[in-house]
Amino acid sequence: MIVPQAHRLDNVKEYYFSKKLEEIRNMNSKGMDVINLGIGNPDLSPSQETIKALHDSSQQSKNHGYQSYRGIPALREAMARWYMRFYGVTLDPVSEILPLIGSKEGIMHISMAFLNPGDEVLVPNPGYPTYTSVSELVGARIRTYELDEDQSWSINLDQLKRDDLSRVKIMWINFPNMPTGARGSKSLFKELIALARQHKFLIVNDNPYSLILNDDPQSLLSMPGAEEVSLEMNSLSKSHNMAGWRMGWVSGRKDYIDTILKCKSNVDSGMFLPIQHAAIEAMKNPSSWHQEQNQAYVSRRNLSWQLLDQLGCTYDRSQTGLFIWAKIPASEPDLKTFVDKILMEAKVFITPGFIFGSKGARHVRISLCNKEAVITEALERIKRHITHIKVEEL
Numbered sequence: 001m002i003v004p005q006a007h008r009l010d011n012v013k014e015y016y017f018s019k020k021l022e023e024i025r026n027m028n029s030k031g032m033d034v035i036n037l038g039i040g041n042p043d044l045s046p047s048q049e050t051i052k053a054l055h056d057s058s059q060q061s062k063n064h065g066y067q068s069y070r071g072i073p074a075l076r077e078a079m080a081r082w083y084m085r086f087y088g089v090t091l092d093p094v095s096e097i098l099p100l101i102g103s104k105e106g107i108m109h110i111s112m113a114f115l116n117p118g119d120e121v122l123v124p125n126p127g128y129p130t131y132t133s134v135s136e137l138v139g140a141r142i143r144t145y146e147l148d149e150d151q152s153w154s155i156n157l158d159q160l161k162r163d164d165l166s167r168v169k170i171m172w173i174n175f176p177n178m179p180t181g182a183r184g185s186k187s188l189f190k191e192l193i194a195l196a197r198q199h200k201f202l203i204v205n206d207n208p209y210s211l212i213l214n215d216d217p218q219s220l221l222s223m224p225g226a227e228e229v230s231l232e233m234n235s236l237s238k239s240h241n242m243a244g245w246r247m248g249w250v251s252g253r254k255d256y257i258d259t260i261l262k263c264k265s266n267v268d269s270g271m272f273l274p275i276q277h278a279a280i281e282a283m284k285n286p287s288s289w290h291q292e293q294n295q296a297y298v299s300r301r302n303l304s305w306q307l308l309d310q311l312g313c314t315y316d317r318s319q320t321g322l323f324i325w326a327k328i329p330a331s332e333p334d335l336k337t338f339v340d341k342i343l344m345e346a347k348v349f350i351t352p353g354f355i356f357g358s359k360g361a362r363h364v365r366i367s368l369c370n371k372e373a374v375i376t377e378a379l380e381r382i383k384r385h386i387t388h389i390k391v392e393e394l
């Protein structure tokens, strides 16, 4: 490159999946027909009412212009009703909700709005890689906190309390957790809020998975004292099968929301109005619609468990969310070799846990976003081609 990149990119790598999907596309272009069990991209459809609302609204010529930076009032009202319906949390739709173009961009806006270079950010290990890469981009100092398998992948609060948290400005948490499938709990949230208040940092819960394979959706914002130190992001990507629509939001106290808007309003120019209209419909989906999605995920999970058994992997059956997080057999010397062997020999891609941090060094993540027939085919291929895995620990 004649023009060098900015220093802020020195430690930031291209998103793992953007590279891996390219590799898979190349394999497919050579006729290899790879089954991708890696990515959490829901394949099921949004509700028919949602699609109809998009269609109807986009027929109106007046609906194609720029939109308000805060989203239309009816969208924020629908989000507030949704928070009451699923979490029993009251939010003021005028001042405590900011729609986002997917929750992923919220990670950037929140980081830009609150972090100065050198501020410390607590990110989970294992965890969603974007917390780390965005923190790098804004020049913050990353401190990981460990989620441990022997503590059911919960946060080690005793360790956190012993640590010096005086320079921490943001702590990212993500419950229900991706990739581990661990649930949050009221007692955990209570302790975290107390820590955040004591050390004056912002605790942000990234909460896109709470309606999937989870009978007890929880919001950090339901906790007493949360509003002073907490924000929560949510999204229709996973829970309403609308990943490509880019519809999420952040909720929290007015002054925090206004601060985030200072950033966001300088970056984009609102969301396509028909998508806002459709999202309002989506949030009205009856409980039976959500149950139907979950039934599909239960069947897929059963098959995926069989596939993992075949690979000699071990996992906890009480996990929640859109994935299964599983440990590879002790006899496998190396995770990358294990995953590459499955890709090259069985033409099945599963996500290696190391992309979520060092605590994922012996784990894989399987997505439930494939039809049963596809998972069955992946299982058959693994039975046919992967015969030399020792399963002595089962």
Ligand SMILES: Cc1ncc(COP(=O)(O)O)c(C=O)c1O
Pocket: 040, 101, 102, 103, 104, 105, 128, 174, 178, 206, 208, 234, 235, 236, 237, 243, 246, 247, 248
């Ligand atoms: C933990 C977590 N947060 C956020 C996102 C991004 O979701 P969205 O589609 O709302 O940007 C994902 C997507 O995979 C995720 O796994």
